[in-house]
Amino acid sequence: MAGRALDEVFAAGAEGIRLAGDWTLRGLDAHLPALRVALATVHGDARWSLRAVRRMDSFGALLLWQAWGERWPVALEADEAQRAIIGRIEQSAAHALPTPARSPALDGVALLGAGLLAFAGHLAGFVALLGRLVLDLGHLLHHPRDWPLLEISANLYKVGVRAMPVSALVGFLIGVVLSYLSALQLRTFGADAFIVNILGMGIIRELGPVLVSVLVAGRSGSAMTAQLGVMRVTEEIDALAAMGVSRSLRLVLPKVVALTLAMPLLVLWTSAIALFGGWVSAWVELDIGLHFFLQALPDAVPVANLYIGLAKGAVFGFLIALVACHFGLRVQPDTESLSTHTTASVVAAITVVILVDAVFAIATRSIGLPL
Template sequence: MSSAADFVTVHEGDHCVLRPSGSLSLARLGDVPDRLEKTATPFDRVDLSQVEHIDTVGAWIMYRIARDHGAEIVGADADAQRLIDQVAKADKPVRVRPDRTHPFVRVLSEIGAAVISSGRTLAGLLGFLGATVMAAGSVIRHPRRFRLNAVVQRFEVVGVSALGIIGLMSFLIGIVIAQQGAVQLRQFGAEVFTINLIGRITLRELGVLMTAIMVAGRSGSAFAAQLGTMKLTEEIDAMRTIGVSPMEALVLPRVIATVVLMPLLGFYASLVAIIGGGLLCWISLEIPPITFIQRVREVVPLTDLYVGLVKAPVFGAIIAMTGCFQGMQVEGNAEEVGLRTTAAVVQAIFLVIVLDAFFAVFFTWVGWI
């Protein structure tokens, strides 16, 4: 058993040497730290040649006493010297309160960090888009690798299971549009134009846009959470190990299902919204359903339907790739899954609205108004 720690102060020529002995470990230090603090003898060297054992606590005490007295540590073996070097690196001043930063500088710093993060995310999404296209090309070249069962399962999750909530949302939105439009148009004696408002805005904009937001909240978040959990449990690494491409097996079926179903869901949402608006027009404005339908056919051009159907698959691709991309970025712990899922929903909705604005300008430019 190692002896208890102790020390003596001796004079060797022109030097005064502090010479600890025994075991400089937490269990054997005893009152040595207090005695070292109270020693009045000045010394310029700490000789560790007689130390039997030293741990991190002992190394910190020896380093601190040498630092405070401006002394040199000598006689340490390799292990003791390594511990002393490590505690010396860790000896940094700790600020109880951070430096005060001017609010304007802090705001600029946060804006810059947000811009850099957005740029990196955009670059990552573009790279992920390229990887998805390459995976699609590989499946086209090797049709046997196409996973039909996975795509059909995603059809049910993305489409069939969402019919209820999308239908209810669209029906209520149609009622709200009709009610608000009728209230405003009544001031000019033009309640009949409520039908124009309902038909055009639902087929052209709100039907597809609100469907995209709902799909982003349901399916985009689900994709991120599923892939993120698989990343944490190393299932994706296991797939790569056995030669299965995660892009082909996990990402591509989700992207295909969302791209295919978004036009159908958007068209379904638009029809349900028109039905909701027509019901309110029947009850509030006393416009019969037959008249309502005939008026919709007259005032809504077919290009409005084309605009919605063109935008829908693009929105679907953005939602699916954003969710899958964020899920594949999960690393570390379960909290990361929640953060990435939230990021997937926010980014998908943001990109959908940005693209919707772009499409509005583009279709106006080509004359589809």
């Protein structure tokens, strides 16, 4: 292909320019760099002959039209079809593409305003969804038959049972690492036995719930947002509405209820495994036996901490599911929106969880601490 000579399509002679061959995108492809140079050097009032051109498409015509300086040459030999194709290029100048609006100087302010308005919109939407959920619960109190039990149980399996292996693995490893690093410090002070206090308080009250929340937000929150988002794209949510089925009752409520129920259980499971991992590490590093570990744990960690941990789990689960549904229902029917909303859902869920965790820390500062 590359070896073909330019004179197959373009020849400049004494009587003018003679074009030949295929003046199409594919035909000209191999000659293009040389052809551009050749066309640029042609004199403005040269004679042009297109008699030998076999085929011409709009790309070939565009090249010619540009070479002619966007006007018809004085002397041109071309048949009707060729003139028509080039004529279309001439006319297309009148329909130039609009350019996207340039950003004016005040754009920063407008951007800030738009951001704030979007945030307020999200807040309002979130509150509305919460209100909708409360109304649904009220409805369910009066109509117990309407409980979407099947959906709740399916969601419970998806967000709870299926999350157990990964949360166990992560919990175990975090327990091992935390215990190992603490053991190194404690040994220098000879305070080996306090490893139980550190692991117990840290994991049960704080690390367990937050760790599970981050995992669940990434695993189940994103899945919920993507599912609702795709259901919007494929008009499934509209189909539900057209059948008179409440989307909040059938789609949002089961997810929120299931995650609120599943999270405390996941927290319990993960915390237990993390404590076990911590003990394994403490046993290797500090030679602390399982019997001693289990005996010292209730003394070091008042049981109120367990309740706080479980309560946190329930609240975090509720928030993650609600945030995920909120973003899922706002997805616009295009892929870009789906990806931004899924990202936003996970980021917002984790942020909200950590914010609420701080609130928990302040609200429960006098509960469950030994001494």
